[in-house]
Every structure is written in structure tokens, then in C-alpha cells.
Amino acid sequence: MAMERRNNVRAVVFMMIMVLGLLQAATQTSAGFSACYGQCFIFCILKPNETVCTCTLQCLKDCIIPSSSSSSMPSSIDHVSSSSSLTDQYCNLGCAIFSCATLSTKKNPGGKEVESCVSSCSQICNPTR
Structure with a gap:
């Protein structure tokens, strides 16, 4: 009985996290880095x-590197x-x-903080932009 109750609690917590994640994504006007990272982290840590x-x-x-980018590695000089x-x-x-890797905790992915940190990396990596 205790094992069954524990499984029920886990299922309820999982569903609440999913609903909260979907609501957060729905309320954001654009699916930016913060939404991507937060949702990815929550599903991963579970x-x-x-x-x-x-x-x-x-x-x-x-x-940072969507799967379509990493699978399309340039194969010749034409793809400079x-x-x-x-x-x-x-x-x-x-x-x-x-x-930025230390900004997330098990209870808080810190999406906005990580996004801000990653943005500063963009300025370091692309100083001319």
C-alpha cells in the first residue's frame, strides 16, 4: 500500500510539473532559450x-546547438x-x-539566469555583432 501511494504521489507531481511547464511555455510570446532550457531541464531531471x-x-x-545544426556539419569550403x-x-x-553550468539546481533550472549568462557568451564569441 505504501509503494502504491508513493507511485501515485510521483505521478501527481510529474503531471503538475508537466502542466506548469506547458503553461509557462504558452505564456511566453516566443520560444526562446529560457523556455527551451527550462523545459529540457525539468524533463531531464525527472x-x-x-x-x-x-x-x-x-x-x-x-x-544552443539545435539538432538540425549539429547534423549538418559543413563538408566543404563552399560552406564557409x-x-x-x-x-x-x-x-x-x-x-x-x-x-553558466553552476546556475541550475535540482529544484530550479534558473532559465532566465542561464539565458542571461549564455547571452553574455554570445557577446564574447561574436564581438563584431
Whole structure:
């Protein structure tokens, strides 16, 4: 009975977090970095055996370098502009891992704080923009 009650509590907590995440995403006018990171982090940290560190790294990567960018690696000199963009993304990722990874906690992904930190990385990686 205690095990069943514990499973019910977990299910209710999971559903509440999902609803809150969806409401947060719906109230934001644009799906920016903060929404991407917050949602990614919440879903990641709920998985068994995931840590704040692994979720932070995974979500920084997923939100800074979308999967369509990482799978379209430039294959020739003709792709200089995409190579430059990809270089900027990897610079941002490295900077974010170094500077922003400690801003998240298990109870608070700190989406806005991480977004601000990642924005400062963009200024470091792209000083001419």
C-alpha cells in the first residue's frame, strides 16, 4: 500500500510539473532559450539516475546547438558561412558550460539566469555583432 501511494504521489507531481511547464511555455510570446532550457531541464531531471550536471550539459547543448545544426556539419569550403555560424555555436556552448553550468539546481533550472549568462557568451564569441 505504501509503494502504491508513493507511485501515485510521483505521478501527481510529474503531471503538475508537466502542466506548469506547458503553461509557462504558452505564456511566453516566443520560444526562446529560457523556455527551451527550462523545459529540457525539468524533463531531464525527472528521469532516474540523471544529475544536475548531466541535465545542465545536455540542455545547454540542445538549446544552443539545435539538432538540425549539429547534423549538418559543413563538408566543404563552399560552406564557409555555415561553418562560421557553427563555430559561433560551439564557442557559445563552451563558454556556457564554463560560465553558466553552476546556475541550475535540482529544484530550479534558473532559465532566465542561464539565458542571461549564455547571452553574455554570445557577446564574447561574436564581438563584431
